[in-house]
Amino acid sequence: MSADQLRETQAILRAKYDNLCAAGLKLDLTRGKPAADQLDLSEPMLSMPGEGHHVSADGVDCRNYGGINGLRGIREIFGELLGTGTDRILAENNASLQIMHDLTVFALLTGTPDSERPWSKETGPLKFLCPVPGYDRHFSITEQYGIEMINVPLNPDGPDVDACAALVASDPAIKGMWVVPTYSNPTGTTVSEDVARALVAMPTAAPDFRIYWDNAYAVHTLIDEAPAPLPILDLADEAGNPNRVYVFGSTSKITFAGAGVSFLGSSKANLDWYSQHLSIAKIGPDKLNQLRHEMFLVDADGVRAHMARHRALIAPKFALVLDILEERLSEAKIASWTAPEGGYFISLDVIDGAAARTVQLAKDAGIALTAAGSTFPYKNDPDDRNIRLAPTFPPIDELATAMDGVATCALLAATEKLLERD
Incomplete structure (x- = not known):
């Protein structure tokens, strides 16, 4: 985009971001914690081993x-x-x-x-x-x-x-x-x-x-x-x-x-x-x-079967995050991300110098993300690029709202960074 096009896009994103802030959100994507329905899967253990x-x-x-x-x-x-x-x-x-x-x-x-x-x-x-x-x-x-x-x-x-x-x-x-x-x-x-x-x-x-x-x-x-x-x-x-x-x-x-x-x-x-x-x-x-x-x-097969029940609960959350990232960010080409086959996280890389700003914008809008730099020693990402996303804990409707907000923040931070360079 030209500088003028960037400024026009930034104005549209700023209006969208202001609406996000006005929504009074309080959403948390900071840690890779199991959700309550995942913990419920192990509820029978609370009566074990039992008397005798x-x-x-x-x-x-x-x-x-x-x-x-x-x-x-x-x-x-x-x-x-x-x-x-x-x-x-x-x-x-x-x-x-x-x-x-x-x-x-x-x-x-x-x-x-x-x-x-x-x-x-x-x-x-x-x-x-x-x-x-x-x-x-x-x-x-x-x-x-x-x-x-x-x-x-x-x-x-x-x-x-x-x-x-x-x-x-x-x-x-x-x-x-x-x-x-x-x-x-x-x-x-x-x-x-x-x-x-x-x-x-x-x-x-x-x-x-x-x-x-x-x-x-x-x-x-x-x-x-x-x-x-x-x-x-x-x-x-x-x-x-x-x-x-x-x-x-x-x-x-x-x-x-x-x-x-x-x-x-x-x-x-x-x-x-x-x-x-x-x-x-x-x-x-x-x-x-x-x-x-x-x-x-x-036994080990019992663990694998139990984890299949976990997968049924969290795989849709990962799919949702990847869909939103693709829909909101792919055309702009200001970010890349992993599509993991397991684990608890998605790694999002925004344009260099924009991770901390993206996280701060999200925080101000009521969306808590892991602090930028946390995935590096001394919390110092030399490129200020990486953001860790943790999809498992929020209910899926809250996750959709949060990720749409994160995408807006990443786009807005990118326009700011690109205009600075211009």
Whole structure:
């Protein structure tokens, strides 16, 4: 468009935006939370295990102390779903994020089984590789403890292996990296086997380099069947780096988001080291909650069937968002977006320099979005481009109103940016 055409378009969009503001909206697309109807799917668990049903299949009285590794039955289910097997996975309480946090703190205080010294005793700042865009809560852990974060590109098949390999080969301060291997947050990227093999095999200057393999969306598919989990621990064994990978997962978006079960899979050396530290802090996890999950989900196929019921509720929401983006933004060519096959997010890229303005316009109109920059370390998107959309939580009629409003805000912000350049 010419400058005059842009100004005419901006006036039309401004009038539409003023009407949006006048509507008094209060809509929230900030976090990837299950909606109430999704949580209702697990309501039968609230009556489990029931009086007289407190002993697990392997004879554990779940009312009592002990069992630092968690119940074998729930480990069997998620050992299959996460590709670790039963004997290389621990079951803990509701938050896998807490396990990630604790592993980092334990390494800082005492070092890992492969460390020459505690991470906190290393000379100079520690560093982590962060594929971007990525998960803000991952970045919060490393930022909290002063670990420098290095952006690496996230390609359609996973982290840029060449960039990662070049960085870790020569810098012993790089102690780890974040990876979401299946339906990543926010782009929906799934790591290929070739990329996974390269990550576990690449030479690293730090002997205690760790990959935080957060498979949070392993079964959260929007299509008929989720990809099979990569046997990442086996791949690490084959590469001669058995201790390199920590595998994480949870039931947080499978059953109850705040009352689920979390998992850590890794080598025996890593699990023994973690359990030793954990046994100082507690005597065991909530085994009654693990038992009710085991009873409710039954087996891996039971989880898959349960997730199909989730998919029936949320797939229409994703389809709606994609339809609105296509209808409102495709012709203007001021944005691009992902069409994920699973996970909880859609990643929207607006024109460079317009993301923060789009989010602010939406906020002023009563539509809350995740803050611009949140998908990058230090909340700093160098291109001010990326916006994470979370379609699952609002009712579908509210979602339609919110996304139409977001499209208006993106278009208005684009006209402002283009006129500035002109």
